[in-house]
Amino acid sequence: xxxxxxxxxxxxxxxxxxxxxxxxxxxxxxxxxxxxxxxxxxxxxxxxxxxxxxxxxxxxxxxxxxxxxxxxxxxxxxxxxxxxxxxxxxxxxxxxxxxxxxxxxxxxxxxxxxxxxxxxxxxxxxxxxxxxxxxxxxxxxxxxxxxxxxxxxxxxxxxxxxxxxxxxxxxxxxxxxxxxxxxxxxxxxxxxxxxxxxxxxxxxxxxxxxxxxxxxxxxxxxxxxxxxxxxxxxxxxxxxxxxxxxxxxxxxxxxxxxxxxxxxxxxxxxxxxxxxxxxxxxxxxxxxxxx
Numbered sequence: 001x002x003x004x005x006x007x008x009x010x011x012x013x014x015x016x017x018x019x020x021x022x023x024x025x026x027x028x029x030x031x032x033x034x035x036x037x038x039x040x041x042x043x044x045x046x047x048x049x050x051x052x053x054x055x056x057x058x059x060x061x062x063x064x065x066x067x068x069x070x071x072x073x074x075x076x077x078x079x080x081x082x083x084x085x086x087x088x089x090x091x092x093x094x095x096x097x098x099x100x101x102x103x104x105x106x107x108x109x110x111x112x113x114x115x116x117x118x119x120x121x122x123x124x125x126x127x128x129x130x131x132x133x134x135x136x137x138x139x140x141x142x143x144x145x146x147x148x149x150x151x152x153x154x155x156x157x158x159x160x161x162x163x164x165x166x167x168x169x170x171x172x173x174x175x176x177x178x179x180x181x182x183x184x185x186x187x188x189x190x191x192x193x194x195x196x197x198x199x200x201x202x203x204x205x206x207x208x209x210x211x212x213x214x215x216x217x218x219x220x221x222x223x224x225x226x227x228x229x230x231x232x233x234x235x236x237x238x239x240x241x242x243x244x245x246x247x248x249x250x251x252x253x254x255x256x257x258x259x260x261x262x263x264x265x266x267x268x269x270x271x272x273x274x275x276x277x278x279x280x281x282x283x284x285x286x287x288x289x290x291x
Contacts (some may be wrong), residue, residue, distance in 0.1 A: 036076070064125075090114070114140075118140060122201065155178075164177065183199035
């Protein structure tokens with residue numbers, strides 16, 4: 001009886017929709033995040049929530065947060081793997097990392113290492129025809145051993161409220177969207193695909209390379225929307241990342257069918273990571289010969 005095993009006395013986050021708790025499994029208490037459906041939710045919201053539960057509990061990948069299941073009382077809730085105290089989201093990690101002023105070669109290596117893990121998770125989702133819809137550094141968790149796990153809870157976190165803007169999409173539908181990470185078709189046509197995720201992935205890579213700068217930081221929300229609707233997307237990629245420039249720019253192609261798949265991106269990034277490892281091995285061998 002799962003409902004009796006949940007300790008939800010912890011601080012409520014995100015207006016009551018997200019809270020922390022514990023789940024008893026095999027005589028052990030496991031920290032979890034509890035995502036609740038509000039009691040006054042519409043029928044459509046309930047249907048969407050149950051579809052999400054069914055989807056998330058079916059996923060199994062080392063770079064995607066694990067969903068244990070759901071309970072129905074005291075309210076319908078999704079039970080998700082929780083991060084421990086040493087885990088931060090990628091945005092916060094990069095903010096802290098920036099203070100250390102890492103040399104450019106190390107930052108490039110870090111970008112490839114993180115990007116390979118993230119693209120692996122997205123290749124898995126792509127193979128299942130599942131779209132993330134909110135790819136950004138804030139939705140990636142970084143463990144103490146630098147392993148990445150994707151989640152989608154940042155929208156419920158008040159510190160990221162300004163990243164989500166109320167916009168009118170499709171047939172006069174009003175909804176909140178992370179416009180600075182969105183492909184034009186997501187805003188103009190209300191269309192989500194793996195290729196719109198690829199566009200956001202390019203912005204995520206840019207976030208890592210710039211150590212969590214805000215995309216289009218000199219523009220207000222209306223200017224960002226204007227540029228999206230007029231196909232003007234220009235983020236300057238740091239020059240030290242010239243090996244990644246073509247890859248990132250390909251993610252931002254206007255026509256979604258001209259953007260690479262996550263399978264292709266993961267293959268390219270894995271090759272780059274392998275080349276880095278071979279270089280480090282050769283360098284280490286050279287040092288040993290000198291000794």
